[in-house]
Amino acid sequence: MTHPLRVAVLGATGRMGAQTCAALEAADGLELVARVGRGEDVGAAVRAARADVAVDFTVPAATEANVHAVLDAGAHAVVGTTGWDDDSRRRVAEHLGRLNAARGVAEPDLGVLIAPNFGLSAVLAMTFAARAARYFESAEVVELHHPDKVDAPSGTARHTAAAIARARAEAGLGPMPDATEAGIEARGADVDGVRVHAVRLRGLVAHEEILFGNVGEQLVIRQDSFDRVSFMPGVLLAVREVGSRPGLTVGLENVLDLS
CATH class of the missing domain: 3.40.50.720 (NAD(P)-binding Rossmann-like Domain)
Known part of the structure; x- marks a missing residue:
């Protein structure tokens, strides 16, 4: 037994x-x-x-x-x-x-x-993002959580951004285009060259958007956890x-x- x-x-x-x-x-x-x-x-x-x-x-x-x-x-x-x-x-x-x-x-x-995130949907979103990263010129991550969370950006967002950065490096891609000269603090955290933005709002639990862009097209991967x-x-x-x-x-x- x-x-x-x-x-x-x-x-x-x-x-x-x-x-x-x-x-x-x-x-x-x-x-x-x-x-x-x-x-x-x-x-x-x-x-x-x-x-x-x-x-x-x-x-x-x-x-x-x-x-x-x-x-x-x-x-x-x-x-x-x-x-x-x-x-x-x-x-x-x-x-x-x-x-x-x-x-x-x-x-x-x-x-x-x-595990930065135990949500199966979040893990799948991170995995899909890493696979998509090599095909797009631009990528950014937005994470949205409740205001009681003590760290920012979230571990999930950092993990996602790091995976995107590794995939881009393996594909031989260079830095993403960004002409920002003033107000760079509004561009979010820099995680291995990938910008990550954190939102803290009452009513949220844990959510993430991963945005990819090429000339003339955009891919958005969105994951939502509504309950723990x-x-x-x-x-x-x-x-x-x-x-x-x-x-x-x-x-x-x-x-x-x-x-």
Whole structure:
């Protein structure tokens, strides 16, 4: 008989954390074993609960330290909190490497999956955008969220823009046309040469528009998440898959069959 996968939720009292707890309780083959709130010792809580996987929906200032604590407790980590950059991801990858060396095994056995967005529609939009990028002269990203979001641009928008930039570079495309000389601050954030604009408006949840342009044509990819429940299928998929993906994985698209 296969035992249920034991899951701890960090940030369990927040909106996304509470939604994740409810989804885990309703899911087959998964068992919610710990609800970890602000100020609690993450490592001790994960260890005491004998969790196999910890899901982090906390805040950007705490998420990296939480992941290190989860790894030291011997559990896999699924991360939905934004605020990650190349340096923080590198530190987690190095931590995984040190744990691997301490175990004396050829391949790492613990996994960390960092997903800028768990919405399947958002992941598909990002994937389609990366594939379209090489065919257009111009590309920009607009992300729209509720005003309680603490970071801007969103992790999803940064991830999207970075994927567009990589696709353009691989296709040998140069900088996008932009004659702006004054008021450059109105052009949004520059993510690897792709402009990203952030809107914060009451009534919104999470939305993204990816705009591509050529002379005489435009392509718009639009994704809308109207309720946080839309993220739960992706969260549950990540929880089930992270144990089979040792090391660091960035992006839910890497566990979807999008070939």
